[in-house]
Amino acid sequence: MRGWGGVSVPADERLGEDLAALTDGAVLTRGLGRSYGDASLPPPSARWVAGSKLADRLLEFDPTTGVLRAEAGLSLETMCRVFLRRGWFTPVSPGTWFVTLGGMVASDIHGKNHHVDGTIGKHVLSLKMRVASGDVVTCSRTEHPDLFFATLGGMGLTGHILEVTLRLARIPSRWIWRQSHQMRDFDELITGLERSAEWPQTVCWIDTLATGASFGRGVLMRGRWAEATEAPPNLPKPPFQPTVPFDAPAWTLNDLTIKAFNLLYYHKQIWPRVQGIVSPRSWFAPLDVINEWRRAYGAPGFTQHQCVIPREAGTAAVRAFCDILARRGGSGFLCVIKDCGPEGEGTLSFPRPGMSVALDLPMRSDTQDLVDQLNAFVIEVGGRIYLTKDALSRPEHVRVMEGERLERFLAVRRAWDPELKIRSALSVRLFGDPP
Amino acid sequence: MNVVILGATRGMGREVARLLAERGDALVLLGRDLQPLEAIAADFRIRGARSVVTARCDLADAATFGPALDFAITTFGRIDAVVLSAALFDTQERLEADKERLLAVLDVDFTKTIVFCEHARERLLAAGGGKLVAFSSVAGDRGRKTVGLYGAAKAGLSHYLESLDHKYRAAGLVTVTVKPGFVRTGMTAGLKEPPFAGNPDAVARDVVRALDRGAPLVYTPTIWALVMFVIRLLPRFVMRRVGF
Incomplete structure (x- = not known):
């Protein structure tokens, strides 16, 4: 299992x-x-x-x-x-x-x-x-x-x-109206996200491998349910769902292919801004269309590190966090940033006001070390991690974060x-x- | 469509009923105990079934078959299809060790199932035709070490269902024999999982497609058609050696 x-x-x-x-x-x-x-x-x-x-x-x-x-x-x-x-x-x-x-x-x-x-x-x-x-x-x-x-x-x-x-x-309808904007650097990305707070649904994808002037570039996606007058009358069709048939060989995933993926993802939209009607499935759960997508990471598997950096720590902390990623490399296809609202009622509920950063990490010999480094940073800024995504955090780190x-x-x-x-x-x- | 289902509280029958419910069919649920039937009826109604009624029918008790089917016909006026997915199951070891249980499994899965189908046949033919979908098993395709006793009942059932389809298709009664391979349900929980195991919701999609098209025979998951084609071709001396 x-x-x-x-x-x-x-x-x-x-x-x-x-x-x-x-x-x-x-x-x-x-x-x-x-x-x-x-x-x-x-x-x-x-x-x-x-x-x-x-x-x-x-x-x-x-x-x-x-x-x-x-x-x-x-x-x-x-x-x-x-x-x-x-x-x-x-x-x-x-x-x-x-x-x-x-x-x-x-x-x-x-x-x-x-x-x-x-x-x-x-x-x-x-x-x-x-x-x-x-x-x-x-x-x-x-x-x-x-x-x-x-x-x-x-x-x-x-x-x-x-x-x-x-x-x-x-x-109001069965469809989502969404906009996606290319954000050229980190500041544009964070301000874009913060200025979109009146949109009911927002998220940013960030290219963790971009450095220099384009450090922190990404795509801001924001959406809302389409009004009945804007939406097509029919129901979204269930998508075609291909399956990744077996674990990808180890060589398919390296810094070059991840860089290529990030480049493609950033440039997949020809215009800086794209908008229109999409199905809720592709909006909320875009990866679901590929069954067993985890196999793309090959037999060693992968983990995710998702933390929330509290609002008090400021965007400088988010920038510093992304900077660690850009310098260390080693991240996977996906890094997602999202602003969080008030803390939930659950005793151990993850989100709290601030920025949540989630990134896939392919399992390598140095992944434990990277997770430790990221967690040390999270503790420093008073944040915490999402246990559901975690495989490698140390008990002493979690005890300090959760207190x-x-x-x-x-x-x-x-x-x-x-x-x-x-x-x-x-x-x-x-x-x-x-x- | 108005569909009668015996075996809708669990497993593959439940998933078939859910698909029919989601497209707005009317369902008559038959089962031994009314309480679980009522609980699953709520699920089908929320999913969009046009109407759901329940009636008592125990596959181990042939006296309940006629009245249950008559109730279904008087409720909806007309029945388009009867689906029979209920059955008993146990492992070969348990059946070899326990004659009482063996008797029950053979009786329900072969004798009573056929008698139920005969009741359904009479009523569907009297109304000018309809569809009968019955769950047999790939276990009945070949004499195998691991499912010999359960498979014997299913082999007999498959034989009966094929003859029924040959004899009455022209008169309007379409018989669909469903042969599931290994499917992850409560029935198979705890068994060692072979390759090509399927999930009940995927099986249900195959079954509903076969029901709509009137396909005489459906292996599901589809890959089992190929697996069993090969298994049927194996000579006995090979079959004796494999643990399948």
């Missing part, structure tokens, strides 16, 4: 429609396994995890309020397909739709609209969970709030999420699970759980 980036352990995933029965005695529940590192993998002593992806029933939907109750294994892809045509959409969409509702809650995922709509947790009304004692409990902002808030962004470590009740967002938040989280977890029955490879690595 493997994490999305390629970390693997010898263990099985037990699938079934009845998640309540399946999670009985399970050390962890896994959704679609899209967390990059070891968050969805069991600790070394466990041989299996419960797999939720077949427990994906839609249980209740109120078309007047948009409140949906569904089982935790429901994939976002299915949810979007079913509700898009009825004029509803997920309130928050991450960069892939191959995730489950339970996983979205456990990671308290954010998206292009974070500066406006916050994380998914903000839209979750209640959760049904099997806690470590074996009991099935319902938690919300008023019922067992300690469990509820610790579970938002709690990496699945507070209990098995069985059902999620959340409020969907009403949309008192982590203490609060671990206290709630101990209250509900004194014997630490529910664990993951990640909790063993970062929180010192018994293997």
Whole structure:
């Protein structure tokens, strides 16, 4: 069994429609396994995890309020397909739709609209969970709030999420109106992003290999739901989804090919500004059209480093961070910058006001060293990292970044699970759980 | 379309029903226990099914077949298709060790399944035709060490379904035999996964396409058509040696 980036352990995933029965005695529940590192993998002593992806029933939907109750294994892809045509959409969409509702809650995922709509947790009304004692409990902002808030962004470590009740967002059409602008350097990019705050959805791609005058160049993308009058009347068609058939050989990925990719990506639009109607799938989850795209990184796999640099640290800190990347090289195809809004309610929720920087890192002999260096910088500016993407961070680094938040989280977890029955490879690595 | 489904609470049958629901078909869900049927009915309604009703029908109890199908016909006036995906399964080891269980698996997967199809045949023909989609298995294509007993029931079922299609297609009754390969469902959980394993939602797309076109036989995932073509060609002395 493997994490999305390629970390693997010898263990099985037990699938079934009845998640309540399946999670009985399970050390962890896994959704679609899209967390990059070891968050969805069991600790070394466990041989299996419960797999939720077949427990994906839609249980209740109120078309007047948009409140949906569904089982935790429901994939976002299915949810979007079913509700898009009825004029509803997920309130928050991450960069892939191959995730489950339970996983979205456990990671308290954010998206292009974070500066406006916050994380998914903000839209979750209640959760049904099997806690470590074996009991099935319902938690919300008023019922067992300690469990509820610790579970938002709690990496699945507070209990098995069985059902999620959340409020969907009403949309005016089924299409996105988007603009994408070439940004010639770092300052243009950051000011462009900050000036786009009135757009509900924004994100920047940045060319980490560009140096000199073009340091920090990239593409600013901003979008909103198209008005009914602008949008085509039909539904977006499901895209053709080719599959990367096998791991790419090691030589395909080197600084030259990554440089070429970045160059092409920057120049893929002929005009400095392109705008128009696109499908929500290609807007929110552009990489989903290529199944198993992780294989492009070859057998060694890859990881991602995503951190948020707090607003107090200023754009100079973001520039310094990108400068490390430009000087070190070693980054992958993708580096994405996004401004974050207010901190979520989840005890360990990732985003906080500032700039989030996410970058793919192919696994090489020096990747651990690079991650350590980046984390040291993140600690210096008072930021933190996104555990869902992490595979290589050290426990002492995470303890400093999370500080008192982590203490609060671990206290709630101990209250509900004194014997630490529910664990993951990640909790063993970062929180010192018994293997 | 108005479709009757026995086996819609889980596995491949559930995914087939979901696709039909999403395109607005009307569904009659048959099953042993009404509570899980009602729970999955809500899912189909949210997905867009025009209408969903449930009725009790136990594949182990032939007395329930006729009344359940008659209920479906009186509810919607007309039935266009009957889908049968329910079955029992166990590993070869378990079936060899437990005669009670073996009897149940052979009885449900062969005898009762055929009797159910006969009830469906009469009613569809009486209404001028329709489609019958039944799930057999690649396990019935060849005598194999690993699935001999379960496969024997499925081999008999495939034989029956083929003859049914030959005999009544001209009269308007189209029989679709579905032969899934290894599919990752609750039924196969814990088994060692062979190459070419498929997912239930992809299988369901193949099944619905076959239902619409009236294809007499569908292997799914499609690659299993090739795999089984080769397996069927292997001489017995080779088959005796392979662990497949």
